[in-house]
Amino acid sequence: MGEERSNLQHCKFEVPEIIFGRGLLNQIGACARRLGGHKVFLVSDAGLFAAGWVDRAIRHIMDAGLEVILYDNVTSNPKDVEIEAGAGEYIRHGADVIIGLGGGSAMDAAKGVAILVSNGGRIRDYVGPDKIIRPLPPLVLCPTTCGTGSDVSQFAIINDTENRCKLTIMSRCVAPDISLTDPDILETLPDEFVCTTATDALSHALEAYFSVASTSLTDVHAIKALRLVSNSLVQAVRERRPDDLENLSRASLHAGMAFSNSLLGIVHALAHPIGGLYDANHGSINAILLPEVLKYDIPVVTEKLPELAWGMGQAVGVSTSAAAEIVQEKLGAMLDAAGAPRSLRSIGVQREDLPELARRALKDVCIVTSPRQAEEKDLLAILERAY
C-alpha cells in the first residue's frame, strides 16, 4: 500500500484549531469571544442570508454577548474592491474580530479584510509568499460549502478587477485562529454547488497527494478526503442524506489540511487564470480539468497510483498499470454520475483565449509543486483536450 517515505525529507505542517460537528454553528459567538472579540465583523454572502443561516449566526453571536456588523457585499471570485470597501467598514465601525461565514469567496474576502485593516494599502500589495508584516485581527472561518478548504488554508485567492486575474496571497497569517464547520449548513446548499464544491475538494486531495511537497502528514489527509468523496459524492447529490453531506464536509476539511501544507498542481495553476478571466465557478473549472491533468501526471506518479486507487474505492493489490486505468475510469464515472460539467466550452471559455491562459498558468504559484514539469505547450494541450 504505497511508500512510507515522503517526497521531501523536510516537512512543515500547520493547521488552525479545528472544530467540526453538526449543530455547532451555535458555537460561532463563543469562538469569537474566546479570541477576545467584542464587536464582530461578519463577512458573508447574500445567498446564505436567503437560506437563513446568517440570521442564525447573528443570533448566536449576540447570545454570546457580542455586537455584530454584517458585511455581505461579497460576490463569487471575491473582488479586490469588495474587500477594500469591507476594510473601510470594519475600521469605521471599530470592529475587533472577523468571522467569515460562507464558501471560499466569503472566507477569502474575510482574510482580505483582515490583512488590510491591520496592514493598510491595497490587497494587491500582499501577493506572493509572506508579504504580511503586522498581525491580523482574530479570525474565525465557517465554511458553508464542501470544497474550498479556505477555512484551514494558508491561502487567499482574490480577483484583481483591473487586470482580470487572480491574486494569490500565501502566508501562515491568513490561516484563521479557529476553523468551525457545521455540516448541517449543507442541507440548504443547491445540488449544483454540492457537486462543484465537492469536486473542488476532490481536486485539492488529488493535487495535494501528487504534489512534490507532499509528506506523510499531508498524504493521510489527502487519501482520507478521496475516500470520503468517492464514497459519498454521487449519493450526496442524488439523495442528499445528511450522512453523505457530512462526509463531503469532512472531506473538504481533510483535503484543506493536505493542500494547505503540500500545495497543489496544474489543475489549480490553470483554474486561477480561468477564474480570473471569466469569473467562472472554481469547482466547475477544476472538475473539467482534473481528468486531463490526471492523465498528464500519471507517468510520473505511478508508485502512488495503487494507494490512490484504494482511496477511490478499489480493492487493494492492483498493479500500477492497472491502477492507472482504474483511477481514470473511476474519476470520469464519478464526475459524470455527479453531473459535473465536463468541458471548458460549456462554462463559457473562449477557444482563442487558451494560449493566454496557458501562459498565465505557467506563472501561477501552483505550478511549482506539480509532480510533472510542464511547458506552455503542455498546458495548452491540456486546455485543448478539456475544451
Added chain:
Amino acid sequence: MGEERSNLQHCKFEVPEIIFGRGLLNQIGACARRLGGHKVFLVSDAGLFAAGWVDRAIRHIMDAGLEVILYDNVTSNPKDVEIEAGAGEYIRHGADVIIGLGGGSAMDAAKGVAILVSNGGRIRDYVGPDKIIRPLPPLVLCPTTCGTGSDVSQFAIINDTENRCKLTIMSRCVAPDISLTDPDILETLPDEFVCTTATDALSHALEAYFSVASTSLTDVHAIKALRLVSNSLVQAVRERRPDDLENLSRASLHAGMAFSNSLLGIVHALAHPIGGLYDANHGSINAILLPEVLKYDIPVVTEKLPELAWGMGQAVGVSTSAAAEIVQEKLGAMLDAAGAPRSLRSIGVQREDLPELARRALKDVCIVTSPRQAEEKDLLAILERAY
C-alpha cells in the same frame, strides 16, 4: 476498510506548527527567534548532553543571535521539585523563550517551567483540565526519542514527589508554539530506548484509535503511526538504519497528533500510577500492558479491527474475528522481536501494590476515553495478567 463515521459527531483537532526533517536541529535558534525570544531557557537532560546534541543545539541558538541558559537538572519521570527549581532559574536569568530538547521528561519539564513562570504557584496547582490562566512564554519542543508525543500534545505529566503519583496537566496552552523534530538525533539513542519509546508511540496510536473520542482527523494519524511502527520497529532496533529510525520518529509525531486530540485509554490510566509509584520507564510499562489491554478492549472495538490489522501489516479483507487473532499475534510477535519487557515483575513492580495501582488508575483522566468501561476488578485482572 472500516467506517467513515467517527465515534463522536463533534470533534476538535489542534496541533502546533510542525517542522520535521533530518538535519533540522540547525533551525532550533531560528524557531526561538521567530517567536520573539532573545534569551533562551534550554531544558534538557544530561544523557543528551553526553551525546553532544545539547552542545550543537546551543551553538545553533547562539548562531541565531540569542543567549542561552542551559537547565539540565531533569530526570526521567520529571519531578515537581526539578520544575519548580527550573522556574526560579528562568526568572533569575530573565529568559524570555523556552526550548525543551529531549525525551518526554525534558519536554514535560519545559512545559512545567513555562506554566510556573507566568502563572506562579506550585505545579500541582495546575492538575486537571484547563487550570492555566495566564499565557505561557513562547515554547519550542524538540523530541530526541521516538515515542513521547509531548512535542505536539496538550498534556504534561509530572511526578509529585511527596505523594509518589503522576500529575496530569491538560490544556491547549501546553502544546508548544513549534514542534521541531530532527530524526538524526535518534542515531545516538541507545537500543533499549529506541524500543521502549517506539512502543510508547505504538500504545499512543492504538489507544487513540480505540478511544471513544477518536474522529477521522485522529484516526488517519493513528493508523499511519501503526503502519510506520509495524514496518520499522524491529529493523530499527536490530540494524539502526536511518530510514527506519526516521520512520519511528515520524510515527511518534503522527501518534502524538492523534492522542493529543482523541486522548487515550486503560494502558495509560494504569501506566501513570505505576510510573508515579516506581519511577519506572513509561515506554516499558506501556509495552507490558498493551497486549492485555488490547485483549480486554477487543470485544467492543470489533468493527475497527480489520483496519487495525491492515495498519499492522496484514493484507486487507480479513473478517473481524480473524482480525482479532491477527492483531494480538502481530503485537506480541513485534514486542518480542524488538526485545520489549513483557512483565510488570521484570521492571520491579511489587505484587502487593497491584490493588492500589488499580484504584489509582480508576481516577486517572485517561480512563474516561477507554472504549470499554472498566471497574476496579477489571483493572486489577489486567494487572495480574501482565504481572
